[in-house]
Amino acid sequence: MRRALSWLIFSLAVSVVTTCAADSGDQRSELINDRPAPSVSTFCVGRFLIDVPQGSRLSGADYKYDYLQIERPEPKSFEDFHREFNQKEARLKAEKHEKDPSLLRISRTPTADSRVLSFWKFDMSAGLIEVEGYRWIDGTQYVLKARAGTSPPVEGTISREELILGKMEKALSHLRPRLDTEIPAEPGYCFEGGFIASPEWELEEAGIDIDIAGHPDAFVSVWFYPLHMSRHDRPLLERMGGVLQFLGRLATSVRVLRSGNRQVGPYRGQEHLATAPNSGGMRGHSFIWETEGEGTLDTPALKIELTTGHRDKDRNPQKTKLTDEQAMKLWDEVLNSFRVRPTASPEKLLHRDPPAGMPQPAETPQSGVAHPAGSAS
Incomplete structure (x- = not known):
């Protein structure tokens, strides 16, 4: 850039x-x-x-949001989205790590169209853990990346790895597509081709x-x-x-x-x-x-x-x-x-129409569950 x-x-x-x-x-x-x-x-x-x-x-x-690097969105079919993720997961499982059974540490499927995982990048690495999150929405793949340290957590707290995984899952759940010409009415973070809805500044x-x-x-x-x-x-x-x-x-x-x-x-x-x-x-x-x-x-x-x-x-x-x-x-x-983007009240957002030209909700292949482009959990 x-x-x-x-x-x-x-x-x-x-x-x-x-x-x-x-x-x-x-x-x-x-x-x-x-x-x-x-x-x-x-x-x-x-x-x-x-x-x-x-x-x-x-x-x-x-773009970086809440310690997460946002990659540029990429057009991809739902089948390719799952096939490529499963191939990566299999490769990580197959390669051994000097301290763990494999490079793969954690793999989760929060929803039918999102996946998160953490892994060692090299078979002898011990300092940093790679964390990646993937979400597919209406023909587009979104990828978030971060790194987590391996130092033991303070008593009564979760590990840095779990903390980053939690941030990843939360961001993915609030992510939706955005046209470059769309100016969202709700509070949140704009990036190229997407938007993360969030009332709080991270x-x-x-x-x-x-x-x-x-x-x-x-x-x-x-x-x-x-x-x-x-x-x-x-x-x-x-x-x-x-x-x-x-x-x-x-x-x-x-x-x-x-x-x-x-x-x-x-x-x-x-x-x-x-x-x-x-x-x-x-x-x-x-x-x-x-x-x-x-x-x-x-x-x-x-x-x-x-x-x-x-x-x-x-x-x-x-x-x-x-x-x-x-x-x-x-x-x-x-x-x-240059200015802060104005946002509407929650009551008005409940009744607003979707932005012109935005993809309408589509049925997710294989799952049969509808995932609106602007959905957030």
């Missing part, structure tokens, strides 16, 4: 001072001509929303890249993560000031367009907007806004970036079509749109 910044100076700068830099279009013709902006595409990531020019597309993503992370429609050289990145997992030693503006000092004479080619404190909705943060030449000698933009958060689940650290002039798929430098003014206008529109 992460693409290296194409222009050389800021690539060096960001790699030196931040642990979360994104390795990770025709600016809207109306914008270029100073006409009113067209409609937008809204992306749901985690519990947040952000608007970008209509037609922009998700080009990379990474330990949640995500990072996405969105390619800007009509601009092959431009993309927006959105990140949120628990503060304690990526604490910065200094705020953004202090770090960027140190970058310019570090670059010395090279800093003369960097033009800072705007820099200072900026509040986005309820989030107090800082922004730094700069332009510099890329490796092809063409100027690009690196716009960054971030907040350290407040150390709670629902106030995570946040980082939003707009990058222009990055390399194409063949690694060739690209020239951005956006002037500094147009890039800043686009940035302000995108950044100001």
Whole structure:
């Protein structure tokens, strides 16, 4: 997902001072001509929303929910879903472990369309246990992964393995498909192609890249993560000031367009907007806004970036079509749109219609039990 910044100076700068830099279009013709902006595409990531020019597309993503890594959903028949899982289970059972009869430790079938298991990855591994959860819904397979330590549990508590297995089963039971264009009304966590319904904020992370429609050289990145997992030693503006000092004479080619404190909705943060030449000698933009958060689940650290002039798929430098003014206008529109997704009351949710275009409940093959796409236990 992460693409290296194409222009050389800021690539060096960001790699030196931040642990979360994104390795990770025709600016809207109306914008270029100073006409009113067209409609937008809204992306749901985690519990947040952000608007970008209509037609922009998700080009990379990474999602973690309650210690679980969410893999990209994959089209699969119900027969293949069970056949492939059973084959994996059989392979794990057949291979011995130095301390256990086999690599397989636990295998469960919570429902007809979900499976969870824990296993040793190698025959001599003893430090970490792999935990995986699978669910099939209407022709799509969803996979969650995690790791559990093997240290003995504190007296009166369950093992880390059982704790992760429990989280896995709970998340799978509350998971449902989601169209990229669907903005759920109930509280929960959005990821590419799916949604986990949950009124409570868990330990949640995500990072996405969105390619800007009509601009092959431009993309927006959105990140949120628990503060304690990526604490910065200094705020953004202090770090960027140190970058310019570090670059010395090279800093003369960097033009800072705007820099200072900026509040986005309820989030107090800082922004730094700069332009510099890329490796092809063409100027690009690196716009960054971030907040350290407040150390709670629902106030995570946040980082939003707009990058222009990055390399194409063949690694060739690209020239951005956006002037500094147009890039800043686009940035302000995108950044100001970032917000927590509003949710409806439980009473209203009981009577709402399913989202347009969502698959309707289908009878699960073999089991004969109906499993609605939006079901949650």
